[in-house]
Amino acid sequence: MTLPALAKINKTMDTAKYIITKNGDIIAFSSLIKHSAFKGTEPISAGFISFGTKDGNPVCSCYGKSTSLELESRPEEDTLIAMRWLLGYDYWMIDDMNES
Secondary structure: OOHHHHHOOOOOOEEEEEEEEOOOOEEEEOOOOOHHHHHHHOEEEEEEEEEEEEOOEEEEEEEOEEOOOOEEOOHHHHHHHHHHHHHOOOOHHHHHHHHO
16 A cells, blocks of 8 residues: 555545655645745645544645645655654654564
8 A cells, every 4th residue: 555545544634735845854834825935945846735543643645736836746755754754753664663
């Protein structure tokens, strides 16, 4: 199962917008704000991010695009960055911990 598909498991997800900067940082913000408000951060991708839970663990999924910045999201790569931000460590480490 791909990372964006994980977030579709929970039907009650909250959605926000996000950008990824050229330094690889993620900025998530209200869906009421235009992506272009963050143009000065030199974004390289942008879209929407959904938050939810799977088996009691937080998950997120990045998708879509920003029309105001004319940037596409990179669903798998951006979701990995977002999961690292959300959890405080690399998402792939969860599988390693569960196998131990």
